[in-house]
Structures are given as structure tokens and as C-alpha cells.
Amino acid sequence: MTSDLDTLIVGAGIAGLTAAAELRAQGQRVLVVEKSHGLGGRAATRRRDGLRIDHGAQYVTVRDPRLQARVDGWLTNGDVAVWSHGVPSWDAAGGWRAPAADAHPRYVAPEGMSALAKLLGAGVPVEREARATAVRADGDGWSVGLADGSGRRSRSLILTPPVPQTLELLAGVALAEDDRAALASVRYAPSFAVMAGYPDVTLPDWPAIQLREHPVLSWIANDAGKRRRDPAAPASAVLVLHATAVYARARFDDPLDAVGDAMLAAAAEVVPWAGAPAWRDVHRWRYALAETPLPEPVRVLAPGLVAAGDGFGGARVEGAFVSGLAAAEAVSDPLG
Ligand SMILES: Cc1cc2nc3c(=O)[nH]c(=O)nc-3n(C[C@H](O)[C@H](O)[C@H](O)COP(=O)(O)OP(=O)(O)OC[C@H]3O[C@@H](n4cnc5c(N)ncnc54)[C@H](O)[C@@H]3O)c2cc1C
Known part of the structure; x- marks a missing residue:
């Protein structure tokens, strides 16, 4: 079992890749495990006969200045464009x-919305087709079992699947009753x-x-x-x-x-x-x-165990981005 990770992140969607890139920039040893082959989660782009088609998130709207700063940079590079007002x-x-x-601008990525995830997660190590099946407390850290029978251990763990799937992963972890109830309320x-x-x-x-x-x-x-x-x-x-x-x-x-x-x-x-x-x-x-995200941008379930994603805070792509930043903050080492 790999044990030299600071933070393991489950899910290479907007939230997971944002968190991972932030922690990596702080010097943490991070790894993202993603069950699919592609990156982006519900910021999804399908390729077909040379076409790219967005079948998940259609566009991004921005209120948060940190996302606006990223979008402004991507606009300059042509990675995103204003699609409509x-x-x-x-x-x-x-x-x-x-x-x-x-009406405020709706931004799209000409290469497809999954390009946003790739931009947010540039340089982040991702194990693809690696489905997490269970989480358990492991000494002063956390262990995640994968579908291929292997496992990954880390000091901190950020879970970014849709919340019902996060709850399934947490079936073997003793959660506080109010945390479990809060997570169960996210539909x-x-x-x-x-x-x-x-x-x-x-x-x-x-x-x-x-x-x-x-x-x-x-x-x-x-x-x-x-x-x-x-x-x-x-x-x-x-x-x-x-x-x-x-x-x-x-x-x-x-x-x-x-x-x-x-x-x-x-x-x-x-x-x-x-x-x-x-x-x-x-x-x-x-x-x-x-439909019913929790108001806070992440839920810290135990020391080093964080649930994040669009089920928290503002929902949608922007909410997932903000949640990813908050997840990184929740597990960053205050001593640097
Ligand atoms: C049809 C549709 C239309 C939408 N339209 C818009 C829109 O126009 N504008 C907008 O802002 N938002 C829109 N959204 C919502 C937006 O796509 C999501 O809010 C956002 O992408 C969520 O990001 P996330 O990182 O929280 O979750 P996700 O994108 O779901 O990422 C979670 C990742 O975890 C992975 N995963 C799950 N379980 C496991 C496991 N056990 N092991 C390993 N990996 C796992 C998943 O494969 C996924 O890649 C739309 C969504 C859909 C589906």
C-alpha cells in the first residue's frame, strides 16, 4: 500500500482537480483517483467523429473573484470564450x-467543457479507471480501497463524488450522526x-x-x-x-x-x-x-477527512470550484 501521500483526492471533476492543484502548489504530495477514463466529471465532453459535444455542464457563470481571475486568464489564451449573455x-x-x-456572461470552452478540468488540474497526478470502493481510518491517516484490490494511504483524504456516492464510500467510517444526516440531506x-x-x-x-x-x-x-x-x-x-x-x-x-x-x-x-x-x-x-446543497463549501468529517464538491456551497461548476479551494484549505498544513 502506498503510504507517502499527503492528500488523496477521490474524483477528477472540477472540485477534485481544483483541490489537488492547490495542494500540489503548496508542496503537498497529492494523488487523484478517478473511476472514469476521462477527466472533468460532469463537466463532460464526448468526442464523436471529430466533434466535441458537451453533454453535462453547458456553460459557466461566475460570481466568485477567484474563479473570475482564472476565467480572465483563460479568455486571454482563448481557452474559454463568452458564449452569450x-x-x-x-x-x-x-x-x-x-x-x-x-443577463451576465455565460462562458464556454471551445474545446469542450472538460477542458476546464484539465486547465484547473494541470500537472496533477491522476490515476484513471481507479474506482474507490471503501474508506477506512488507518492510524493517523486514511486508507482507500480501489476496485482492483489495491489501496492508497494518505494523511488527508478529500472525497468529491456526488454526495450519495461519497456516503457509500464512508459506510465503514464512524461518522457523527449530524454529519451523516447532513450528507444524507443532499439530493x-x-x-x-x-x-x-x-x-x-x-x-x-x-x-x-x-x-x-x-x-x-x-x-x-x-x-x-x-x-x-x-x-x-x-x-x-x-x-x-x-x-x-x-x-x-x-x-x-x-x-x-x-x-x-x-x-x-x-x-x-x-x-x-x-x-x-x-x-x-x-x-x-x-x-x-x-438540488439541496449544504450551505458550507465543504464538510470536515474528521481530522483530515473532507467531503467536497457541488453538493456544498453554491452548486454547479462554480460551486465545485469554490468547494475545491475550501477543501484544499481544510487539509493544508498550517505550518506550510
Ligand atoms: C446535464 C448537466 C447539465 C449541467 N449544466 C451545468 C451548467 O450549465 N452550468 C454549470 O455550472 N453546471 C452545470 N452542471 C453541473 C456541473 O456539471 C457540476 O456541478 C460540476 O461539474 C460538479 O463538479 P464536482 O467536481 O463537484 O463533481 P463531479 O463532476 O461529479 O466529479 C466527481 C468525480 O468523481 C468521480 N468518482 C465518483 N465516484 C468515484 C469513485 N468511487 N472512485 C473514483 N472516482 C469517483 C466521478 O467519475 C467524477 O469524475 C450540469 C450537470 C449536468 C449533469
Whole structure:
């Protein structure tokens, strides 16, 4: 068992990579273990036939000055771009509505939203396809068992999966009752994402459509409009559809194909050509958005044991970033 780590971080999403990079910059020996092959977690980008498609987080909004400073640097380098200042909305009764005039910028990454995680976690060592299966107290530190039967030991441990998954990892740790109850109170809305390609349709002139009071869809994004392109070459449309939480809960276990058909039919009510793509992929998100995050940016469960991620503080990408910074602070060595 490896035992020379200062901090082990479970999860290479926005929160985990932010925390890891911060601690590494302070001189800590850190390691991130990530169950998937890719980085970014729900800041997710799928590659398909040379395309990049954001099927998780769609854009970032910023209020925290520390995130704004990062975004400003990324803007300068072209790693992010301002996508829109608000998006139009649609509802069956009132039709289309323009975005509010003072809507704040929505930032996107032309290379796909997972690029943000890579920027935040630059230089951080990550073991991919390494699923943590259990956590236990181990002397003055913590041990994490991995699915391949190996384990990692560290002085401090930061857990950044969606909170229900963090609670599963903590099944063998004696938590204070109020901590366990607080973690158990964090719920997430599920969703489905449909990614659909329309080679014969040119790019729509809207960035996305927010659907209001719709029984199936909450969002239709003009995903190809986020990518860098040669202005002389006509680009074809790629849409990303997101299901409402109510619809996703009702149909969560249904076959993905049937869900995809229903979501595309719903999109065609708003965008008539959307119902007949040349190709489509469907993704099921068990934990999409934190609905009841805890107000604090992290929860310190025991000395050196911290739960973090978008289930804490402000939720969303920005909340995950702020939580990652707070997690690093919680396990940083005050003596430097
Ligand atoms: C459909 C959808 C749309 C969204 N839209 C937006 C948006 O427009 N704007 C916005 O700001 N936010 C949006 N979000 C939310 C945003 O993506 C998340 O809030 C944010 O990315 C969460 O980051 P995180 O690091 O807290 O968690 P995650 O991204 O979930 O990262 C946790 C990581 O832990 C890994 N992991 C889990 N369990 C284990 C384990 N046992 N062992 C090892 N690794 C493990 C996961 O694979 C994952 O990589 C959206 C999310 C979804 C799904």
C-alpha cells in the first residue's frame, strides 16, 4: 500500500482537480483517483467523429473573484470564450422570449467543457479507471480501497463524488450522526442528455433555448455554435437536449432509445427540424444538479477527512470550484 501521500483526492471533476492543484502548489504530495477514463466529471465532453459535444455542464457563470481571475486568464489564451449573455426562453403558451438585457456572461470552452478540468488540474497526478470502493481510518491517516484490490494511504483524504456516492464510500467510517444526516440531506436531480447531429442543417442563430414549464425538456443547446470554426466553411448543427428532473425521475430506468425518441419529438415542437437527426446518442445522468446543497463549501468529517464538491456551497461548476479551494484549505498544513 502506498503510504507517502499527503492528500488523496477521490474524483477528477472540477472540485477534485481544483483541490489537488492547490495542494500540489503548496508542496503537498497529492494523488487523484478517478473511476472514469476521462477527466472533468460532469463537466463532460464526448468526442464523436471529430466533434466535441458537451453533454453535462453547458456553460459557466461566475460570481466568485477567484474563479473570475482564472476565467480572465483563460479568455486571454482563448481557452474559454463568452458564449452569450443569457439565452432565449420558450414556453407553449407564450412562445419565444428574448433573454433579459442585463443577463451576465455565460462562458464556454471551445474545446469542450472538460477542458476546464484539465486547465484547473494541470500537472496533477491522476490515476484513471481507479474506482474507490471503501474508506477506512488507518492510524493517523486514511486508507482507500480501489476496485482492483489495491489501496492508497494518505494523511488527508478529500472525497468529491456526488454526495450519495461519497456516503457509500464512508459506510465503514464512524461518522457523527449530524454529519451523516447532513450528507444524507443532499439530493440531486437526475437528467438525460441527447446529443444529435444534423449534417444538412446550418447553425441556428440562437445559442440555446431555455424551456419553461415543459413536461419533457429543460434545455436545447446549439452545441456546434460553441466550437471554433472557419467562418468561410458552413458548419452543421449539433444539438444537446436536457430532460427536466421530473421527466428524468419518471423515466429513469427506461431504455435510452425510447427516452431519446421522446426527447427528440419534444424538441421538434420548438425547433421543427430537431426531430430527425442523422445520428444521436443518449446519456443518463443519475446525479446531474445538486438540488439541496449544504450551505458550507465543504464538510470536515474528521481530522483530515473532507467531503467536497457541488453538493456544498453554491452548486454547479462554480460551486465545485469554490468547494475545491475550501477543501484544499481544510487539509493544508498550517505550518506550510
Ligand atoms: C446535464 C448537466 C447539465 C449541467 N449544466 C451545468 C451548467 O450549465 N452550468 C454549470 O455550472 N453546471 C452545470 N452542471 C453541473 C456541473 O456539471 C457540476 O456541478 C460540476 O461539474 C460538479 O463538479 P464536482 O467536481 O463537484 O463533481 P463531479 O463532476 O461529479 O466529479 C466527481 C468525480 O468523481 C468521480 N468518482 C465518483 N465516484 C468515484 C469513485 N468511487 N472512485 C473514483 N472516482 C469517483 C466521478 O467519475 C467524477 O469524475 C450540469 C450537470 C449536468 C449533469
